[in-house]
Amino acid sequence: MDERAPDGDIDEDALRVGEPGRAAAGLTGVLVSLQRSREHMGLGRTVRTLPLINQRAGFDCPGCAWPDPREDEGERRKPAEFCENGAKAVAEEATTRRIGPDFFARYSVAELAERTEHWLGRQGRLTRPMILRRGESHYRPIGWDAAFEAIAESLSSLGSPDEAAFYTSGRTSNEAAFAYQLLVRCFGTNNLPDCSNMCHESSGVALTETIGIGTGSVSLSDVEHADLVLVLGQNPGTNHPRMLASLEKVKRRGGRIVAVNPLPEAGLLRFRNPQKPSGIVGRGTALADEFAQIRIGGDLALLRALTGLLVLADDEAPGTVLDQAFIESHTHGFAEFADQVRRVDWAATERATGLDREQIERIARMLIDSERTVVCWAMGLTQQKQGVATIKEVVNLMLLRGMIGRPGSGLCPVRGHSNVQGDRTMGIFEKMPESFLGALEREFGVTVPHEHGMDTVEVLHGMHDGRVRALIAMGGNFASATPDTEATEQALRGCALTVHVSTKLNRSHVVPGDTALILPTLGRTERDVQESGEQFVTVEDSMSVVHASRGRLRPASGHLLSEVAIVCRLARSLLGENHPVQWEEFERDYDRIRDRIAGVVPGCADYNRRVREPDGFVMPHPPRDSRTFPTATGRAEFTVNVPEPIEVPAGRLLLQTLRSHDQYNTTIYGLSDRYRGIEDARRVVMVNDADIAELGFTDGDLVDLVSEWTDPHGGLEERHAKRFRIVSYPTARGCAAAYYPEANPLVPLGSVADRSNTPVSKAVVVRLEAHQHSVG
């Protein structure tokens, strides 16, 4: 698939490169959001839709999981509570383009497999359930009942329920997620892999082991009232643009910001707030006080040096730096930890981070001077081999100065998908604790399996060796989001059954199993009417706020079913009509699902009433609420984390795969990575000028990327992705960057983070080879 036939859609020769931006948002952001919305929805629909985003009476933005202002924190929602990229996400879903049976009659699956992800997504909303039967070349329409029967029959014929895997992407509502995990567990498996396995899993593992709960400890108000915010491995200008307004508030209140990133991302440097006249036309607010241009994978070494400097500073003036009272009463393991970090190996630190000692000492000084510190992080930390250890070191840093459970401070893993955190709360997890499984059994009088299921990477291994033969996906784009594309696609094609519940066409639909189904569903923006009347759903944001979301648009087609209805009807086909769970009631009235959520999910008592509060409610978080740490020792754990340098042989680069400004994960909106100055092309590799010269190339050269991976048995594996254009870019030395998902073929399935099993998408050893034009 590397050299997919040009389809008049993406032409790499059209690449235009300008200067990387020095500021995010501003007037261009406003104009782009309006222009894209009009293109997809027309003016009338745009005017009706955009004002509903993130409003109490409207729907939760299907973009990122950044929270909304809350009245109980003294903040009001603005009339336009969305960003450029949220507007693009809405336009993508609310588009007026449609694809139905005639589209699938026109294109064979083989033809569709030649198209780019961008082209597939642009065709419009899916409108009818479709089936590709064994041996056929085209998807054909199928009725809903027949579709559920076909799926039930195929699943029932498996050797065991564990031969099926049920994937979830993080847009699914709490109601759909709760019903879905119940269906899967009643069917008999815990194989519930999700996008989180590839996303913030490292955060969940690290936080659970150190503070006893896998979610962040801050509210929006905490972030905005911090003295110091560290932003590690995150590009908020593109991926969480509303966070920039919060960072702007930090600056206005006299706080400081440290950005740690191999790239000088525009959104970290300066922000022009499109909500304010001065932001539209003025210079905006400078954000980062300190920009640490770190080498990929160098964060643990940096954090170790910082924790070491704090401990040493307190040794010199005891009691002035560390929060001794907090450490004594709330933590465990300090002495051993402190002994380890006191020895800062500066040569090794400078090598691993590419930063100089003075800058690291300046950052340590800022940490010491701050009474309220927040650390935010995202994929630059989690998708690393030592992701879990790195985040544990973030926790150490915060514990030293008692920055958990103190206003204006705390841990802030910035989640990706708008409801990825809620899906976990609802039980979408292959390793749900015993207490949850027991509660399910008591609530419904069913038995569910207790042995752990498979995560995303394990499912891929399972497909390869025949242990997994069916994939059901609630949203997402499994084929493109997972690593090692060539092997993954082969694995999918080897399945007996693949089923995708989707809003838009994507790559996963065109690498089908023996039998494949596409089940079209309502999106977040659309009205959801069931027998008992109009329904709303609930979601949980990155800061544990649970609230309602109500779609207002007319559904893209009269044939669509909601995700909840799809789950309930599949359950009835698969589990039989006499099942103890009242699936019909669930579908008729989502309040009935919420009643059961209240009975099963910790922290959700009285759910139906509390989600009807205007701003919803906040999930309990013992460390944040009362400095209580539900760990084995009942205390927050200091841990010892030893950096392991990443070996990059001479002539190789360390490649990260990241998002452009014009995509939502595998959905490509367009070809403008505006803040980075890269236009009209996606097969590009960003490399530092000095490295380009050292490797004997020139800016603009066409190269093939070859990843090099030594498997656990010492065998060297190579993976190829062809025809990338070199773009000279001010990234850290020795590092490179290319867009996800185009670069996924390079990420080895075996390269995963320790403990969290998250694919290492941010550190792939690659070499560049001049691209050989094929002749003839």
Ligand SMILES: Nc1nc2c(c(=O)[nH]1)N[C@H]1C(S)=C(S)[C@@H](COP(=O)(O)OP(=O)(O)OC[C@H]3O[C@@H](n4cnc5c(=O)[nH]c(N)nc54)[C@H](O)[C@@H]3O)O[C@H]1N2
């Ligand atoms: N518009 C838009 N919004 C989105 C998404 C989208 O695709 N489009 N995706 C959503 C999802 S699911 C997620 S998870 C989030 C993702 O949000 P981000 O994590 O911001 O997304 P990435 O593009 O993967 O960017 C990772 C950042 O980490 C930096 N980085 C890479 N390696 C390292 C490293 O070793 N150390 C440090 N310190 N930094 C490093 C990169 O330069 C980049 O700035 O965004 C969510 N929001």
Ligand SMILES: Nc1nc2c(c(=O)[nH]1)N[C@H]1C(S)=C(S)[C@@H](COP(=O)(O)OP(=O)(O)OC[C@H]3O[C@@H](n4cnc5c(=O)[nH]c(N)nc54)[C@H](O)[C@@H]3O)O[C@H]1N2
């Ligand atoms: N190399 C590399 N790989 C990565 C990453 C990376 O940084 N680098 N990031 C990883 C991360 S952080 C994540 S979260 C995953 C994302 O992985 P996924 O969540 O699997 O992928 P998405 O691209 O978000 O899924 C897009 C599809 O979701 C469907 N969809 C959209 N809205 C809805 C809806 O409301 N309901 C339903 N049922 N379907 C809907 C549409 O059909 C659309 O095509 O990718 C991971 N993969």
Ligand SMILES: [Mo]
């Ligand atoms: Mo994500």
